[in-house]
Amino acid sequence: MEKLLIKSRRKIQAVSDKFHRYLFKQININSQLVSVLGARGVGKTTLLLQLAKQSDKEVLYVALDDLFFTENTLYSLAENFSQIGGELLLLDEVHKYPNWSRELKLIFDDLPNLKVIFTSSSVLDIYKGESDLSRRALNYHLKELSFREYLELYHQIKLPIISLDDITSNHTSLSDDLSGRFKPLKYLSSYYESGIYPYFKNDKYEYYQQLNNTINLILDVDLQSIENIEYSNIAKFKRLLYVLATNVPYTPNISKLADKISINRNALVQALNLLHKAELLHIVYKQNKSISTLTKPDKIWLHNTNLAYAISGESPNVGNLRETFFLQHTSVTHKVTLPLKGDFYIDNKYTFEVGGKNKTQHQIQNLDHAFIVKDNIESGTMNTIPLWLFGLLY
Structure with a gap:
């Protein structure tokens, strides 16, 4: 003692x-x-x-x-x-x-x-x-470091936590005020690449190596100690993670994916759910869908943007980065599902379509409580909200 x-x-x-x-x-x-x-x-x-x-x-x-x-x-x-x-x-x-x-x-x-x-x-x-x-x-x-926490930890920029209701109601005044205090777009790409875990030391190679070591420990140690998974299946989990990292966002064909990594359907769905619980993947289902342990995921993302760089070893698709960033931040305190129109449906109320600065209103026309979320803009108008603002949700 x-x-x-x-x-x-x-x-x-x-x-x-x-x-x-x-x-x-x-x-x-x-x-x-x-x-x-x-x-x-x-x-x-x-x-x-x-x-x-x-x-x-x-x-x-x-x-x-x-x-x-x-x-x-x-x-x-x-x-x-x-x-x-x-x-x-x-x-x-x-x-x-x-x-x-x-x-x-x-x-x-x-x-x-x-x-x-x-x-x-x-x-x-x-x-x-x-x-x-x-x-x-x-x-x-x-959860992982939010964009707000990253700014404070790595750049000593302190910002308030902002609620989703405040963002949807007052995003223009909020973004105008906050972007007058710092330049959000200056930091967003660095956050995408290496800002989500609190151990970056200005060396991306070393950071990704440590992040890959962390992933291996999650699979080799944490999953083993908690779920008692056979080592041969752990190797398949690693292959599955790499396949998904190079294809997200991914609408899974379970049969083809199961064949690709040599695992049966039920074992694959269970593997996806475990990787979701381990916070390596984000699984999202359609709205109002009844979900069980063997329910096929409707769409899959990596859990955060840093994982995309570390696992694939390549520069991820920018559309994937935007959606992953949005999903990471909104899912911490809100229920996120897939809508009939748009990209994300939150708390059975808000519909969001996420895209670049040239994204149009076409996908969300005639929908109530619907918003366009745009990357590469500091401030929005009407129902167009800058993506970075969602990084202040927690």
Whole structure:
């Protein structure tokens, strides 16, 4: 225990407190049990350590792959920490610990004065664990850096979060005001290429290498530890990801795609859903469609634009980048489906058609609450909104 406390203090002292993710102020550290899910590489560990740094509680941070757990249980750690006055226990990558859900339930039931915040892969479904945590845990989901966060982290440009309703109602005045403070189009292409994960160090080759390493760890480690997938299928997942990266946005022909990567139909649909949960893909369905685990996706995108550069090794299609950017930002707090007309239908209310500055109104004529979203413009008029403004949604 003493070694863990020393290690924890060192990590907490070392973490930078200059930049906080959008979830930082939302997380209720006074709740007894909190989960923070997210894809590998988005900054969950840093978030935990920053929460610890600003807490006035007696806190312990521990990674669940620590060698301490080869001879000790998570429950015994929590019990001992509580006995010496511990108040806040931060558990990183809980999915790497066997029987995590059972022991977290026991900690919750037996140690009511101990607050616990745990992180895990976005693949993890805490509702499917051996013990029912759905009534116990307060759940949060950390996404990739938004365009707004990228501007603050890498360029020290601080901008407010803007709601979707504000964008649709007041986009002209908002974009005029904000573009007077900075030049959004100056930074957008850099964000597309290397601005979505918080570890870019001005070397794109090194960044893409690290991003590909992250992808491999998601497939080789996270999926394995959570879903227990055979290694031969993991290799097929990697091939599937590359095929999709060079073809997105993709309207899948499941039979042809299954033949291409030598996997049966049901296994392919399950693979697509797992890659979606791992936040490597974005799967979108038609509006009002009933969805099950074996429902064929209607359209597929990569989860963000950086993945397109890293996986394909080529310059992606600009139309793909626009749609991916729009989908990444709107899907964090809104329901996105495919409309009968237009590109995206949000919250069963708004229709959006995404394109370049020469995009016309043709696809959304005579539709209510319909908007054109244009790239390469700083400000719009009427129902034409600049694409970059959606990068401020979170």
